Amino acid sequence: MSKTRTHHVFPPSAGVPPQVGPFSHAVQFGDLLFVTGQMPTDPATGQLVAGGLVEQTRQVMANLQAVVRAAGAELDDTLMVRAYLTDFDDFDAFNAEYRTWFDDPLPSRTCVGVTGLAVGALVEVDLVVGMPGGAA
Template identity: 65%
Template sequence: MQKKKESFSFKASSGVPPQVGPFSHATRWGDLLFVTGQMPTDPNTGKVVDGGLIPQSIQVKKNLEAVVAHFGLTLDDALMVRVYLESFDDYDEFNDCYKTWFTKELPSRTCVGVHGLAVGALVEIDLILGIPN
């Protein structure tokens, strides 16, 4: 079977924030879905949510869920998660929130502390998901 690459972008009216750069929200390759790092941007306002790390993390989760829902998937279909924290001092606080996001086994994950993120965000997360046959 020949694999075909398909890239997808969504309008904000789909519940997914607009891109902040030249990329697709998701790319499908065979039975894998690669989701671009989502920011804590409210798709209704186009602004980063206020309130610190946890409200931003929850908005990132909502944005990820909005992207994967277009493919009939949930976060439980995630195989790999990459988390970027503007401050690694937030690691434990983020983990307390993150571990509630899944109803099945936790996916593989990498968490990286960085010196800055687009749009002044405190957190960004990207995913690789498996698409069940």
């Protein structure tokens, strides 16, 4: 059976930050949704949110939730998370905020330290989501 690939690009009115580069917000292939890494930008202004790592993580997760919901799923449908931190000393603070966004059982996750992120962000997160009722 052939699988279809669907590219999702959502308007800011969906609560999703505007695109700042040549990418789709998410791509669905079969029953998997690959969500582009989200930055801590306010969907209404496109600007980096004020505050530190906790505030930025909260905005990143809200942006991810908006993309996932616009595609027809929920964050708890997430299978895999990749998180990027510019300062690995923020690992515990990131974990504390991150944990509030998922029910048990938690998705698998990789967290890496990086030397820099776009727009001066402290954190970026991307996801692989299992789509409910998705084509096999």
